[in-house]
Amino acid sequence: MLAREFFLAQEFYWVNPAKLPTPAEWVAVRRIRVKDAVNLIWWFGKTEYPKADNRKVLQPYSESMKSLIRNGYKAKKRPSGHDISDHFGKDNGGAIPPNVLTIANTESNSRYLRRCRELGIKAHPARYPESLVGFFIDFLTDKGDLVLDPFGGSNVTGAVCESKRRSWITCELNLEYLNGSLARFEDGPLLSRSTGSLPHTLFTEI
Numbered sequence: 001m002l003a004r005e006f007f008l009a010q011e012f013y014w015v016n017p018a019k020l021p022t023p024a025e026w027v028a029v030r031r032i033r034v035k036d037a038v039n040l041i042w043w044f045g046k047t048e049y050p051k052a053d054n055r056k057v058l059q060p061y062s063e064s065m066k067s068l069i070r071n072g073y074k075a076k077k078r079p080s081g082h083d084i085s086d087h088f089g090k091d092n093g094g095a096i097p098p099n100v101l102t103i104a105n106t107e108s109n110s111r112y113l114r115r116c117r118e119l120g121i122k123a124h125p126a127r128y129p130e131s132l133v134g135f136f137i138d139f140l141t142d143k144g145d146l147v148l149d150p151f152g153g154s155n156v157t158g159a160v161c162e163s164k165r166r167s168w169i170t171c172e173l174n175l176e177y178l179n180g181s182l183a184r185f186e187d188g189p190l191l192s193r194s195t196g197s198l199p200h201t202l203f204t205e206i
């Protein structure tokens with residue numbers, strides 16, 4: 001259905017090496033599967049050419065690439081038969097990243113988690129690492145752009161947008177998650193579970 005409305009620009013694979021051994025029955029109990037550690041991410045655009053710039057997400061060169069740039073590269077055919085031109089040895093400020101993002105999801109002592117613990121609020125169980133969200137914000141937006149996260153959860157998107165000077169809007173069905181998400185912001189008005197219902201200012205303050 002998404003592909004009928006939008007254009008699939010690219011698929012990404014998020015590898016989380018810290019993923020727990022699940023599905024538990026198969027992996028940890030019966031020991032007949034290895035753990036699932038890859039999440040598929042679909043990048044859809046409203047047009048065939050959505051705004052993006054891979055120069056904004058360059059990664060540090062490997063040591064071998066650095067030495068190749070330092071010592072010069074002689075254009076030649078690779079064993080595979082591919083012709084690699086001498087442009088290959090040019091310093092472009094970093095390596096173009098692959099569509100495989102290896103990011104461990106190991107947050108355990110963040111301000112968000114501490115505040116949730118203090119206030120007896122249930123932390124969101126499926127939070128994304130900030131650097132995963134940050135990768136796409138850097139890649140696809142500029143400072144001042146507006147980012148919408150329709151499934152905000154703990155609103156890691158909003159927090160990353162603040163740090164990267166983007167505006168943001170988030171939607172979240174579960175009011176407890178929404179309330180907890182305010183812990184990500186310096187002056188967020190947090191309610192503990194014991195204080196009862198959520199204030200309407202929750203919505204206006206964001």
Ligand SMILES: C[S@@+](CC[C@H](N)C(=O)[O-])C[C@H]1O[C@@H](n2cnc3c(N)ncnc32)[C@H](O)[C@@H]1O
Pocket residue numbers: 124126127128129150151152153154155156157171172173174177
């Ligand atoms: C995987 S979580 C998002 C986690 C988030 N990226 C984070 O790092 O905290 C998806 C969230 O979408 C919310 N959700 C599901 N359907 C929704 C809807 N129709 N409108 C708004 N939120 C929805 C769920 O309550 C859940 O918290």
